[in-house]
Amino acid sequence: MPLLKSWVSSANDAAHPFPLNNLPYGVFSTADSDPRCGVAIGDMILDCQAAEEAGLLQLADYPLLEMPFWNEMMEEGPAVWAALRARLTALLAEGSAEQAKLEPLLTAQAEAELHMPMAVAEYTDFYAGMQHAKNMGAILRGSPDLPANWLHIPIGYNGRASSVVVSGTPIHRPNGQTKAPDAEMPSFGPSKRLDIELEMGAIVGTGSEFGQPITVDEADAMIFGYVLLNDWSARDIQGWEYQPLGPFQGKAFGTSISPWIVTAAALESFRAPTPAREKELLPYLEGSKDGLYDIELEVLMQPEGAATATAISKTNYNRMYFSAAEQLCHHAIGGCEMNTGDLLGSGTISGAERSEYGSLMELSWAGREPFTLETGESRGFIEDGDTLTLRGNARGDGFTIGFGDCTGKILPAKVWPAAK
Amino acid sequence: MPLLKSWVSSANDAAHPFPLNNLPYGVFSTADSDPRCGVAIGDMILDCQAAEEAGLLQLADYPLLEMPFWNEMMEEGPAVWAALRARLTALLAEGSAEQAKLEPLLTAQAEAELHMPMAVAEYTDFYAGMQHAKNMGAILRGSPDLPANWLHIPIGYNGRASSVVVSGTPIHRPNGQTKAPDAEMPSFGPSKRLDIELEMGAIVGTGSEFGQPITVDEADAMIFGYVLLNDWSARDIQGWEYQPLGPFQGKAFGTSISPWIVTAAALESFRAPTPAREKELLPYLEGSKDGLYDIELEVLMQPEGAATATAISKTNYNRMYFSAAEQLCHHAIGGCEMNTGDLLGSGTISGAERSEYGSLMELSWAGREPFTLETGESRGFIEDGDTLTLRGNARGDGFTIGFGDCTGKILPAKVWPAAK
Missing domain, CATH: 2.30.30.230 (Fumarylacetoacetase, N-terminal domain)
Structure with missing residues (x-):
C-alpha cells in the first residue's frame, strides 16, 4: 500500500x-x-x-x-x-x-x-521477550536459563489499571520496602533502582464471555489496537517482594502509554511472524495469522536541563516470542472474562545486542556497567528529573505509521506521611 | 451493645x-x-x-x-x-x-x-494467613518456613476483577495448562485439583490519590465494609504457571463473594488485634486501631444430590497476621491509586488445627489424605457438581451479625474450542 x-x-x-x-x-x-x-x-x-x-x-x-x-x-x-x-x-x-x-x-x-484514549478496564503485563527473560535470569538468578514453563506459557501477571497514565504525566519515584542483601531487616524509603520497561500495549476491543475459553484467532479479532507502553519498575522493591506471588508495589506506581491508539487495521500490512518455536506449543496457542508487527522502537533519556535526549536503545516489536493474540487467548483460556478496554503489556522488548535491550536493568547490567549519555553523564538507573521517552514507527513504502511519544519525567519521592 | x-x-x-x-x-x-x-x-x-x-x-x-x-x-x-x-x-x-x-x-x-452489591473496580488478593502460608510451604516446597519477606510485607498480588461474581453464580471447572512432575511436556485440559480459599474481602469505600502514600489509620477509614470471599483456585494450573510472576490463570476463572456488604460500622464492636509480631514491622505499617474482627467462619461442602452439606472447616478471621487496613496501606505505599469499589481478599484463613484449615489443599494435605463427608464420600479436591459454601457470623450479646452465604456450584469444564 x-x-x-x-x-x-x-x-x-x-x-x-x-x-x-x-x-x-x-x-x-x-x-x-x-x-x-x-x-x-x-x-x-x-x-x-x-x-x-x-x-x-x-x-x-x-x-x-x-x-x-x-x-x-x-x-x-x-x-x-x-x-x-x-x-x-x-x-x-x-x-x-x-x-x-x-x-x-x-x-x-x-x-x-x-x-487517556480509553478507560482502562484491567491491565495485564506479560513477559514474552526471550532475550529479556534470559537477561533477567542471568542478572537475578545467575543463569540465563529460561523458567521451565517459559517456552510453553505466555507468562503474565495482573497489573494495576488505576496506575496507567497517559504520556506526559509525571511519575513520582515510589516509596517502598526494600532489603539490602546483607541487611538483617528491611527498610522503607524511595526506590534507588528505578527503571523502565519498553513494551507495546494491546487494547482489547470486544470482550469474551465469563467461563468461555477462546481461540488465538478469536483473540486476534478482539484486539482493537496498540499503544507504546512504559512499565516503570522499581527493581529494589520488586526484588524483595516478588516471591512467591509476583510483582506488586514494584510496578504499581505508574505505567505510561502513548496517547494515540494505533488500530490493528493500520498495522495490518506490518504483520510479522513469531520466531521458530523452540518447543512445540500446545494446540490451544496456535493461530492462523502472523501475530507480531514490524514496529521499530526506540528509548530516549534526557536528564533535567539537558539540551538533548540520548537514544539509549533501539529494537523492534517483532523480537517477541509470543504475540498479543496468543497472550489474550491464554488470558481467557480458564474462563476469565475479557472486557473492552483491557490493556495487555507485551513484556519488555529486548533485542539480541546490549544496544537493543529494553530496560536500564539490562542496559547497565543491574547498574554494574553504567552507560553514558550524550551529555557526558552516566546512568545505571533513573535519577530524579530524568525524562524517559519511548518511540515507535512502522515504516511502509512512502509512509510511516507512528505512535506519538510515550514520555514521562521522574519527580522526587513524595514525603510519607503526607503533611496535614 | x-x-x-x-x-x-x-x-x-x-x-x-x-x-x-x-x-x-x-x-x-x-x-x-x-x-x-x-x-x-x-x-x-x-x-x-x-x-x-x-x-x-x-x-x-x-x-x-x-x-x-x-x-x-x-x-x-x-x-x-x-x-x-x-x-x-x-x-x-x-x-x-x-x-x-x-x-x-x-x-x-x-x-x-x-x-453484585458493587461494581468491583480492581481486585487484589493477599496472603496474610500465617498457618496457610506455612502449610503451603510444607506442601509445595517441603518446608513450613515462611518466605523471607512474609513477616515484613503483607504479600499480595493483583487478581482479576472481571471474574468476581456474586454468591450463587455457578463456576465452570477451568481448562488450562498443567504439567505432571514426571512429564516432559505440559498438557491442556480441565483442572484436576480444584480448590477453594476461605477469605474475607475488604471493600474500599473512598480512594487515594495517584502518587500519594497513605497511613494505616487513613486506610482503616477508607474501608467501607466486608464480604465473605471464596478465591477458587486450580492448584495444578497454579503450580505450573506461578514461577516467576505469580498466580494468573489458576485464579482467574472465578472469585465468589457473599451478596451483602457488612459495613465496618456494624463490625466495630468486634474489632480484634493482630497477633504479637514475630518481627517488628516497619513504622509505615503501624496503625492505632485493632485491625482484625472476631468473625466465626465455616466452610460447607455438598455433593450433587446429597441431602445435607458437611461442615469441613471452622475458623475465625481473627487468625490473620495482617489486617485489611495494613494491606490497603501497603497497597498504596508506592503511590498506587486506590479507588471506590476496590476489593481486597484477606488471604486464606487457616487456624492452627487441621479442622480449621481454609482450603482443600490443606484439609486433604494436597489430596494425599482425603477427608470424609457426612454422605460417606471422600474428597481430596472438588468434584463436578459439588457445592461449596462459606458462612460468617460475628456473635454479639444477644444478636448476630451475619454475612449471608457465599456459595458456588462447580459445573463441568467448557469444551474448547466452543462449538460454532
Missing part, C-alpha cells in the same frame, strides 16, 4: 507519523473545549465527537463518541471499526467533498492537550 | 444474621423489578432506591442510589456512610413514625434474587 494522500497537507510527508494510512484515535482538549474523541491526521486532530454530532460519521449506533473515551466505539466490534475507518479515510482523502465541513473541526496538535 | 429492636419482627431473633444492628447493603431484583439497592432487615429487604426517591433517606447528595450498585454512596465517604446508617437505624427501629411509609418498600428475601 502506498501513501494515501489527504487534503490535510502535513499528513502527506513520508516521514510524518500520522498520514491518512494511520488514523489513530485519541482524546484531546483545548483551552476552549473539554476532553473529547479525536483522530490524528498530520499535524491536526479531527474532532470526532463534533463530526459525529454533525452526522458526518454515519455511525449506525449513534452516539458512540459522546464520552471522552473510545470504549463505546471499541465495544461495537470489527464491523463498526472497519466502517468508521473507511468513512474517516474517505472524509480526509484528497478530493473529499466534505472538506469544507470538516475544516472547522480541525485543531492543531500543538494547541491540544492529550488525555 | 444489645440487640436493637426493629418493627420488622424477624430481625429481633438473637440468631438471625440481619438484625437492626447489621443493616448490610446489597442489590436485589424481583419478578417485578430490575436490580436495585437494598438493605437487609430480618427476612426482608428494604428497597433503598425507592426510599431515596420517596425522600425518606434524607441524603444530601441526592440521588446516590439510582444505579444498581453501592459505589456512588461509598464514594461519598464516612460522614455520609454514618448519616445513612443512623437514618436507616431510626427508620427501621421499633416505634419508628415512618413504619407505614416503609412497609410497602419491603420485599421478602425469599422472593428476591441477589446481584
Whole structure:
C-alpha cells in the first residue's frame, strides 16, 4: 500500500507519523473545549465527537463518541471499526467533498492537550521477550536459563489499571520496602533502582464471555489496537517482594502509554511472524495469522536541563516470542472474562545486542556497567528529573505509521506521611 | 451493645444474621423489578432506591442510589456512610413514625434474587494467613518456613476483577495448562485439583490519590465494609504457571463473594488485634486501631444430590497476621491509586488445627489424605457438581451479625474450542 494522500497537507510527508494510512484515535482538549474523541491526521486532530454530532460519521449506533473515551466505539466490534475507518479515510482523502465541513473541526496538535484514549478496564503485563527473560535470569538468578514453563506459557501477571497514565504525566519515584542483601531487616524509603520497561500495549476491543475459553484467532479479532507502553519498575522493591506471588508495589506506581491508539487495521500490512518455536506449543496457542508487527522502537533519556535526549536503545516489536493474540487467548483460556478496554503489556522488548535491550536493568547490567549519555553523564538507573521517552514507527513504502511519544519525567519521592 | 429492636419482627431473633444492628447493603431484583439497592432487615429487604426517591433517606447528595450498585454512596465517604446508617437505624427501629411509609418498600428475601452489591473496580488478593502460608510451604516446597519477606510485607498480588461474581453464580471447572512432575511436556485440559480459599474481602469505600502514600489509620477509614470471599483456585494450573510472576490463570476463572456488604460500622464492636509480631514491622505499617474482627467462619461442602452439606472447616478471621487496613496501606505505599469499589481478599484463613484449615489443599494435605463427608464420600479436591459454601457470623450479646452465604456450584469444564 502506498501513501494515501489527504487534503490535510502535513499528513502527506513520508516521514510524518500520522498520514491518512494511520488514523489513530485519541482524546484531546483545548483551552476552549473539554476532553473529547479525536483522530490524528498530520499535524491536526479531527474532532470526532463534533463530526459525529454533525452526522458526518454515519455511525449506525449513534452516539458512540459522546464520552471522552473510545470504549463505546471499541465495544461495537470489527464491523463498526472497519466502517468508521473507511468513512474517516474517505472524509480526509484528497478530493473529499466534505472538506469544507470538516475544516472547522480541525485543531492543531500543538494547541491540544492529550488525555487517556480509553478507560482502562484491567491491565495485564506479560513477559514474552526471550532475550529479556534470559537477561533477567542471568542478572537475578545467575543463569540465563529460561523458567521451565517459559517456552510453553505466555507468562503474565495482573497489573494495576488505576496506575496507567497517559504520556506526559509525571511519575513520582515510589516509596517502598526494600532489603539490602546483607541487611538483617528491611527498610522503607524511595526506590534507588528505578527503571523502565519498553513494551507495546494491546487494547482489547470486544470482550469474551465469563467461563468461555477462546481461540488465538478469536483473540486476534478482539484486539482493537496498540499503544507504546512504559512499565516503570522499581527493581529494589520488586526484588524483595516478588516471591512467591509476583510483582506488586514494584510496578504499581505508574505505567505510561502513548496517547494515540494505533488500530490493528493500520498495522495490518506490518504483520510479522513469531520466531521458530523452540518447543512445540500446545494446540490451544496456535493461530492462523502472523501475530507480531514490524514496529521499530526506540528509548530516549534526557536528564533535567539537558539540551538533548540520548537514544539509549533501539529494537523492534517483532523480537517477541509470543504475540498479543496468543497472550489474550491464554488470558481467557480458564474462563476469565475479557472486557473492552483491557490493556495487555507485551513484556519488555529486548533485542539480541546490549544496544537493543529494553530496560536500564539490562542496559547497565543491574547498574554494574553504567552507560553514558550524550551529555557526558552516566546512568545505571533513573535519577530524579530524568525524562524517559519511548518511540515507535512502522515504516511502509512512502509512509510511516507512528505512535506519538510515550514520555514521562521522574519527580522526587513524595514525603510519607503526607503533611496535614 | 444489645440487640436493637426493629418493627420488622424477624430481625429481633438473637440468631438471625440481619438484625437492626447489621443493616448490610446489597442489590436485589424481583419478578417485578430490575436490580436495585437494598438493605437487609430480618427476612426482608428494604428497597433503598425507592426510599431515596420517596425522600425518606434524607441524603444530601441526592440521588446516590439510582444505579444498581453501592459505589456512588461509598464514594461519598464516612460522614455520609454514618448519616445513612443512623437514618436507616431510626427508620427501621421499633416505634419508628415512618413504619407505614416503609412497609410497602419491603420485599421478602425469599422472593428476591441477589446481584453484585458493587461494581468491583480492581481486585487484589493477599496472603496474610500465617498457618496457610506455612502449610503451603510444607506442601509445595517441603518446608513450613515462611518466605523471607512474609513477616515484613503483607504479600499480595493483583487478581482479576472481571471474574468476581456474586454468591450463587455457578463456576465452570477451568481448562488450562498443567504439567505432571514426571512429564516432559505440559498438557491442556480441565483442572484436576480444584480448590477453594476461605477469605474475607475488604471493600474500599473512598480512594487515594495517584502518587500519594497513605497511613494505616487513613486506610482503616477508607474501608467501607466486608464480604465473605471464596478465591477458587486450580492448584495444578497454579503450580505450573506461578514461577516467576505469580498466580494468573489458576485464579482467574472465578472469585465468589457473599451478596451483602457488612459495613465496618456494624463490625466495630468486634474489632480484634493482630497477633504479637514475630518481627517488628516497619513504622509505615503501624496503625492505632485493632485491625482484625472476631468473625466465626465455616466452610460447607455438598455433593450433587446429597441431602445435607458437611461442615469441613471452622475458623475465625481473627487468625490473620495482617489486617485489611495494613494491606490497603501497603497497597498504596508506592503511590498506587486506590479507588471506590476496590476489593481486597484477606488471604486464606487457616487456624492452627487441621479442622480449621481454609482450603482443600490443606484439609486433604494436597489430596494425599482425603477427608470424609457426612454422605460417606471422600474428597481430596472438588468434584463436578459439588457445592461449596462459606458462612460468617460475628456473635454479639444477644444478636448476630451475619454475612449471608457465599456459595458456588462447580459445573463441568467448557469444551474448547466452543462449538460454532
